[in-house]
Amino acid sequence: MESVQNATEVFDQVYLDIRAGLLVLAASLDRVDRSEGAEVIGDDLRRERIQQGLEILSGPGLNRAEQIQVLFSDPYRSGWNTADANETSDSPGDDA
Amino acid sequence: MYFFDPHVHMISRVTDDYERMARMGCVGVSEPAFWAGFDRGSVDGFRDYFRQLTEFEPTRAGWSGVQHYAWLCINAKEAENVELSREVIAMIPEFLDKPGVLGIGEIGLNKNTPNECTIFREHVELAMRTNELILIHTPHLDDKYKGTRMIIDMLLEDDRVDPGRVLIDHVEEHTVGLAREEGFWCAMTLYPVTKCTPSRAADIIEMYGDERIMVNSAGDWGPSNPTAVPDFIMELRRRGHSESKIKKIVYDNPIEFFSGSERFEFTPPDVFRENAPTGVDAG
Numbered sequence: 001m002e003s004v005q006n007a008t009e010v011f012d013q014v015y016l017d018i019r020a021g022l023l024v025l026a027a028s029l030d031r032v033d034r035s036e037g038a039e040v041i042g043d044d045l046r047r048e049r050i051q052q053g054l055e056i057l058s059g060p061g062l063n064r065a066e067q068i069q070v071l072f073s074d075p076y077r078s079g080w081n082t083a084d085a086n087e088t089s090d091s092p093g094d095d096a
Numbered sequence: 097m098y099f100f101d102p103h104v105h106m107i108s109r110v111t112d113d114y115e116r117m118a119r120m121g122c123v124g125v126s127e128p129a130f131w132a133g134f135d136r137g138s139v140d141g142f143r144d145y146f147r148q149l150t151e152f153e154p155t156r157a158g159w160s161g162v163q164h165y166a167w168l169c170i171n172a173k174e175a176e177n178v179e180l181s182r183e184v185i186a187m188i189p190e191f192l193d194k195p196g197v198l199g200i201g202e203i204g205l206n207k208n209t210p211n212e213c214t215i216f217r218e219h220v221e222l223a224m225r226t227n228e229l230i231l232i233h234t235p236h237l238d239d240k241y242k243g244t245r246m247i248i249d250m251l252l253e254d255d256r257v258d259p260g261r262v263l264i265d266h267v268e269e270h271t272v273g274l275a276r277e278e279g280f281w282c283a284m285t286l287y288p289v290t291k292c293t294p295s296r297a298a299d300i301i302e303m304y305g306d307e308r309i310m311v312n313s314a315g316d317w318g319p320s321n322p323t324a325v326p327d328f329i330m331e332l333r334r335r336g337h338s339e340s341k342i343k344k345i346v347y348d349n350p351i352e353f354f355s356g357s358e359r360f361e362f363t364p365p366d367v368f369r370e371n372a373p374t375g376v377d378a379g
């Protein structure tokens with residue numbers, strides 16, 4: 001079930017949404033930065049992730065949404081449920 | 097267009113919501129057991145809840161001509177209480193011969209803890225022993241990717257599990273591929289805040305196809321929209337997709353999956369309308 005519209009049709013449809021989305025991002029970041037104590041947010045890991053998310057947006061690719069999802073995901077350790085995994089871990093499947 | 101909402105917590109909604117859904121074309125809903133907003137204190141609390149899901153909700157849905165189905169379990173949040181969870185799992189078979197019960201769900205993980213894993217596996221064991229379908233809740237936000245992978249790992253531990261009889265719910269861009277690679281059914285939840293939008297769900301359909309996938313509103317007592325499936329239908333129409341392709345996702349696919357339960361008795365709309373019951377006063 002691929003897209004039945006061409007890129008121009010799709011872009012015409014989403015252009016204003018993208019523009020509005022960028023404004024929400026810009027205004028939200030401005031609001032953080034003009035608030036008292038804005039400098040501590042620079043050390044907040046969540047702010048760093050948002051910066052990485054913005055880099056994903058400006059990069060190439062057909063799966064930017066998936067990349068953003070992975071960026072905001074807890075790490076997973078494969079084999080967590082096998083006999084050699086640490087069964088006593090408080091957080092099974094953690095990458096730590 | 098007729099549609100099914102395969103995951104909606106109607107117990108939290110008013111009768112007018114059934115009416116509005118029906119007016120938009122809803123002919124059937126399936127309602128998984130979930131968290132009530134507080135932890136229940138005893139197995140009897142769950143017994144009463146299951147009675148409501150299997151007795152009164154089908155009646156209430158019927159007033160609007162909607163066919164109602166249910167799934168039973170103790171949800172992942174309350175699974176932290178392992179003792180109570182085991183009592184509930186032992187009680188579930190009392191309800192497994194009730195009409196309209198489709199299987200065990202929504203089981204899964206919430207914070208990906210060891211207790212949640214223990215109770216998840218015990219629910220799967222029950223489903224295998226009783227040959228029931230399974231409906232799975234995956235965590236939201238940062239926990240989702242890891243939780244979905246852990247759930248799939250646990251399902252693959254048990255070679256009795258047939259992926260064609262398991263629906264993994266709340267999939268998004270980073271988890272839809274995981275579920276489909278292993279042959280599971282999956283569903284996308286359209287939620288006004290924090291979850292998938294109709295537009296992103298449509299994107300996922302365009303990228304991953306329309307096999308073994310469905311959409312739901314997961315309407316509940318939080319901010320949610322029980323008419324989200326029609327929003328998704330409109331989004332696909334705006335994009336120029338054919339009515340038959342849309343119908344496959346919102347009607348044919350849920351029916352195909354639910355047909356794996358021998359208690360899924362569904363009267364298609366044309367026949368159903370003629371026999372529609374009249375409303376009853378709540379008093």
Ligand SMILES: [Zn+2]
Pocket residue numbers: 103105128130202233314
């Ligand atoms: Zn739910």
